[in-house]
Structures are given as C-alpha cells and as structure tokens.
Amino acid sequence: MNCKKLFVALLVATIALSACKKTTEPVDTGEPIVAEDIASFKETASVDLGGETAAEITAYDPSTKKLFVVSNDGGAKVEVLDLASYPTVTKIKTLLYANNAGINSVAVSNGLLAIALDGASKQGNGDVAILKTSDLSEVKKVTVGAMPDMVTFSPDGNYILSANEGEPNDEYTVDPIGTVSVINIKDNYSVKTLDFSAFESQRATLVAGGFRIYGPKASFAQDIEPEYIAVSSDSKKAYVTLQENNGVAEVDIIAGTITKITPLGTRDISLAENAWDVSDDEKSGKKIQLENWPIKAFYLPDAISYFSTGGTSYLALANEGDTRAWKGYDEEARVKSLKLDPTKFPTAATLQLDANLGRLTVTKAFGDTDGDGDYDELYATGGRSMSIINANTGALIANVGKDLEQRVIDAGKYDDTRSDNKGVEVEGVTVAEVNGKTLAFIGMERVDMIAVYDVSTPSAPKFVQLFGTGDAPEGLLFVKPKDSPNGRSLLIVASEGDGVVKFFQPNRI
Numbered sequence: 359m360n361c362k363k364l365f366v367a368l369l370v371a372t373i374a375l376s377a378c379k380k381t382t383e384p385v386d387t388g389e390p391i392v393a394e395d396i397a398s399f400k401e402t403a404s405v406d407l408g409g410e411t412a413a414e415i416t417a418y419d420p421s422t423k424k425l426f427v428v429s430n431d432g433g434a435k436v437e438v439l440d441l442a443s444y445p446t447v448t449k450i451k452t453l454l455y456a457n458n459a460g461i462n463s464v465a466v467s468n469g470l471l472a473i474a475l476d477g478a479s480k481q482g483n484g485d486v487a488i489l490k491t492s493d494l495s496e497v498k499k500v501t502v503g504a505m506p507d508m509v510t511f512s513p514d515g516n517y518i519l520s521a522n523e524g525e526p527n528d529e530y531t532v533d534p535i536g537t538v539s540v541i542n543i544k545d546n547y548s549v550k551t552l553d554f555s556a557f558e559s560q561r562a563t564l565v566a567g568g569f570r571i572y573g574p575k576a577s578f579a580q581d582i583e584p585e586y587i588a589v590s591s592d593s594k595k596a597y598v599t600l601q602e603n604n605g606v607a608e609v610d611i612i613a614g615t616i617t618k619i620t621p622l623g624t625r626d627i628s629l630a631e632n633a634w635d636v637s638d639d640e641k642s643g644k645k646i647q648l649e650n651w652p653i654k655a656f657y658l659p660d661a662i663s664y665f666s667t668g669g670t671s672y673l674a675l676a677n678e679g680d681t682r683a684w685k686g687y688d689e690e691a692r693v694k695s696l697k698l699d700p701t702k703f704p705t706a707a708t709l710q711l712d713a714n715l716g717r718l719t720v721t722k723a724f725g726d727t728d729g730d731g732d733y734d735e736l737y738a739t740g741g742r743s744m745s746i747i748n749a750n751t752g753a754l755i756a757n758v759g760k761d762l763e764q765r766v767i768d769a770g771k772y773d774d775t776r777s778d779n780k781g782v783e784v785e786g787v788t789v790a791e792v793n794g795k796t797l798a799f800i801g802m803e804r805v806d807m808i809a810v811y812d813v814s815t816p817s818a819p820k821f822v823q824l825f826g827t828g829d830a831p832e833g834l835l836f837v838k839p840k841d842s843p844n845g846r847s848l849l850i851v852a853s854e855g856d857g858v859v860k861f862f863q864p865n866r867i
Contacts, residue, residue, distance in 0.1 A: 391838040393867040394793045396846055397823045399810065403445035404828075407437050410855025415508075415833035416850050417471065418465040419491040420841035424450075426464045426471055427852060427859060428833070436473060438494070444843035445861070453494065458485070465518070466491060467511035468610055470487040471541075472518050474506035481505075483531045486520050486541060498547045503537035508586045512593035516544055519596050521584035522551070522641035530686025536582035538598055538607070540614050543787040550613070554607070557619055567621030570604045570656065572723045574687050588673060590749070592829075597662055597673055597749065601680050604656045606673065606752065620752035622675075624654040625741050625759070634742065635767075638778040639712040644779060646767055647775050648760055651715060652703065656724075657741035660833070664749065665789040665813075666856050667796055672816050673751035674798050677759075678789040679740015679780050681721065682716040689783050690739070691722040692778075695836055697732040719779040742781040744800045746816045755816050758800070760856035776804045789813065790836040792847050792864065797822065799849055801831040808851065810860075826862055828853030 375579040389635060407413045412431035418424070418441070425439040425447075438451040455461060455475055463474040471494075473487040488497045502757040503522030510519055518541040525535035532654040557564070558578040561571060573581045585601040589611070596609040601846045606620045627634050633648035633816050659675035666672065682689050694716035698706040709715045725733040757861030763782055766772045776783065786801035798819065800809045806829055837848040 364845070370408065371692050374835055381477055383794050389791065389838065389840065391570035391794050392846065394864040395867055396792050396795050396797060396810070396812070396864060398865040399762055399808075399823055399825060399849060400864075401825075401860055401861045402863045403447050404858060405439065405447045405449070406856075406858050407431070407449070408857040410857065411854050413437075413828075413832075413852040414854045415463050416835045416859065417466040418835060418837050418841070418850065419466045419469070419471070420837075421469055422491050423843050424491060425850065425859075426466065428461050428464055428716055429857070430460055431857060434458045434475060436461065436464060437832050439859075441843045446518055447859075447861070451494065455487075459759065461506050462505070463509045465510045468515040470497065470511075470515075472509045472511065473674050474509040474520055476505055480525065481527055481534050484520075484522065484665070486518060486539070488518070488547065489844070490579075500539075500541055500547055500549050500551065502539035502541075503551050506539070507584070507780060510587050510589060511811070512589050512596075512611060513549050513591055514591065514593040517542060519587050519589065519611070521587050521598050523583045523585060526686070527585060528685045530684050533573060533576055533580045535577075535579040536584050536600070538584055538587075538609055538616065540609070540611060552609070552614065553579045554582040554616060554619070556616070560619070563623050564605070568603065568604055568623035568656065569619065569621035570724070572689070573682065576674075585659075586661050588662040590664055590671065591666060593795070597664060599659045599662045599675065601658050601660055601678070602682060604658055606659070606662070606675070606747075620747075622657045622659070623754075624656055624737065625743065625757065627651050627653045627655060627738070631760055632757075634781065635763070635772075635774070635777040637713055639717055641712075645711050646772055646777070648764060648767075652709070653715065653718070653720070653738055655737040655738040656721070657743075657745065658739060659741070659745075660784075661786040661788070661801075663787050663789040665796060667814060667816060670816075672755065673749050674787045674789050674813070675745045675747065676784045676800065677741030677743045677745060678783055678785050679738075679742070679805070681739045689721045689723040690719055692716065693718045693720055693736060694720065696720070696736075698736075699732045699734045702734045704727045710722075717778040740780045740783070742784065744787050744798060744811075746813065746819070756813075756819055758811055758819050761821060762800065762802075762809055765809060765821060766802070766807060771805050771806050773805055780804060782807075785832060786834040788836050790832045790838070790847075793867070799834055799836065801827070801834045803830045803832070804852070804853075806831065808849070825862070827851045828858035829855030
C-alpha cells in the first residue's frame, strides 16, 4: 500500500471511530447522579415561623446557604434562615416591607434575591426588589404591574420574570390589567411589562377551546390573571399560567413579547378515568367514593413546572381551581341552586340531591349554551389533578387525578368536607431529577400531603410515594444535591396554614 492509500485508509478509520464515539458516549450534563432511593423521602428538619401565612414561598441560595421565606404574618416580610449547619435551621433576620400591601414570591440566582411585592394598594403597580444574598443590601427596585404574584429568574440568570395577576378589588370596581414583566439584568434592570390586549382579536377562538373571559365589564386585557411562571432550560421561553382564565401563555423572553395563549379545555368527569367524589353530605351516610357524573371541569392551573425528556419539552400543571368570588361579582353556585335543562338533565331532581351533585360548587358563568336561562352543561372549578402537556403544542399528554385522589383515600387522609369544592386541591408542583429519574412532586393543600410520581415517561406517570406536610402546603422547592447543604436531594415545603417549613430528603443507596 502506498503512502497516499495508507493515509486515506487511516482517515476513513478515524472518521468511523469518531462517529461511533459520538453516538455511543452519554451526554455529560454536568449534573452527577447521586445514588438515592426515590421512594424514601422523609422529614429531616422543620422550623415553625409563626401562624397562618407565616410561610408561603421559599428560595434557596447555595452560595450562602440561606433560605428566604415569604411571610404575610403581621406584615409583608421575608424571613431569612441559615441552613449552613443543616439539619439545624436557624432564623437569622427578618426583612420587613411595611409600605407594601403584601408579599407574594421570592427567587434566587447568582447571588441575587428577587422579591415580588404588592404596591401600597393591591390594585396599584407592584415592585420587584432585588437584593444581594450575601449582605441583603438592595441593588435595585423595579416597578412592575399590579399584584406581582410570582417571580422567577431565567436559568442563565440574565432575566427576572414577574407574573402580575392584576386581581380586582372586592367590589369589582377597580380591575387592573394582568401583565408579565421581563426584567433585563444585563441592561441595568430595564423592564418590559407586557399585556394581553393584542389577543382580543382571538377571543372567540380561545373561548371555543375552553378559555374563560367573563369578568363584569372587563376588557380582554383586564380579564387576564397571570399566576405562575416556568422558564425553558435555554432561557428563551417562559410559560405563564392564567389560572382563572384556564390557559397558559407563552412568552418570548429575548424579544419581550407574548407569542401565544393555549386554552386548556375541560376534564370530562363522565369518563371512567376522571371519576370524582362530589358530595360532602355526611348525613346521607354515603362513603367516600370516586364516581362518574355528567359534568365537566375547567383545569384552572396554579403552579407550573418545566421539564424535558427524550428531546421533548413538557409542562406540569397543578390544577387547583380558583374562582372569582368577590363581593361585587361571584361566579360560584351549588348545583342544587341552578335550573337545569330538562332535556340535557332528565334526572335533574335526583342529581340535585345533596348526596349527589347538589352541593358541588360549579361556575354559573358558563353552561347556559343556548341562552334560555337554564343550564345545558355543568362546569366545576378546578381539575383536581396534575396534568402534563407538551410545551410546544399544548397537547395533553397525561393527567394524574383519579389515581392521585384514590391514593389519598387509601391512605385514610382524604378530607370529605372538600368533596364539594376542589377535592384534594392540587396547589403546587415541581419536577426534578433524583437518581436519574424525573420526579413530579405534587402538593395537595386540603389533605396536607405531597405525592411523588415518576414522570420519566411523561405519558405514563408512575406513583412512587405519599407523605405528610404541614398545614396547607403552598410552596414546593427542590434543591439539587450539588446545591444542597448536605449533598443530598432536598425538598422544601412551606405551609401557609400553620407557618411551618419542612425539609424532606431521600435515603442514600
């Protein structure tokens, strides 16, 4: 073989070997897998911060090992806890914002703490205060929209995003627009506050897909109420739950625009896989039992969590259900108080008994499809589930509802007094990697529990574990082993009912 042929042969062999190497070596994500038992989460620490609303949302800074906790107990406050000697947890400072009507959220990234604060009144513009986590000195305070309900950083740390809910006052005489604020940290904290007025032209199409626009005398922009934000891993897109509206908005972070709204449709409770317990009437002697009924339910998601697996991006939604129940306008009604269409509901008298659908809370804003004054359909408020949708298409991939509630029933923890309204009340969800598995941690406010499901295959979630929390778990925060104070996965749960923060960790294998 001459030198030229030898060179060509070696080159071909090198290319083939290189190609083989590229296709067989695992991708280095930079996140070492810690061997932990995913079904063994248990409480390893706890701290009591006061009474009701003393612990709502948390954020953890791995560089200082400080935990920041939202508190509205006696004023708008952030409680600062030291986790450096974990499992010993020590309260070291309280940040008080006396001039703000409330505090809603905190987030941490790259040594910065962002705090979402209501304005002097809840219907006025709010603020995002940015502090250094090292010495808690204020770096900037940025004005955002009304009632910033949730604040988060993009994963790259370049942006802060705020979901500004814009709820009306109790009389429903002042109704600010709902907005999303995008704060550019690299551009001296410049802010773009985005509203939804451009989607007015899509109203009919969105409503046909199950989107809810119904506030009295409200424009489209006023009716939108952003609740919670999740950001894609590449920091380019944000996904915002519009809870009362039953939808999810997509935001182009770099361009500073809202690109689309995805209506979430309804959950059909007449289907076997969607069975509910709908009555809290204990006098009837009826046992807790999941059954099918001729009703539908708007999902109305609260928390949202972004994750990806198999090259596809997904959103996990906590379908709590929330209504407009104000002094000036109240959409809630019990089924027994409504006039039902006799053709659509031929057994209305039986259905409207307290032991059946009579006491179930539904919305009276939807269901009279032909406008004749009676209800042709019944819509409950809240999906009583955790659902997974495709982040790009909005398609429903899985819904964990019946299995979730049955697990609680089997554990003897189901609160039958809530059967008429929200059931277990799925308040929070966060998705994280534990020992190479993708886990969804689901917080249930009315039963004081966390359910863990393996969603490594998003279309087929598998139950893993169920454990108790404080009273009314509100905020769920997962800390990776590399960031945790003791090198183990850490789930932090703040419960607004009793002001207790609990810490859960799995066993090492």
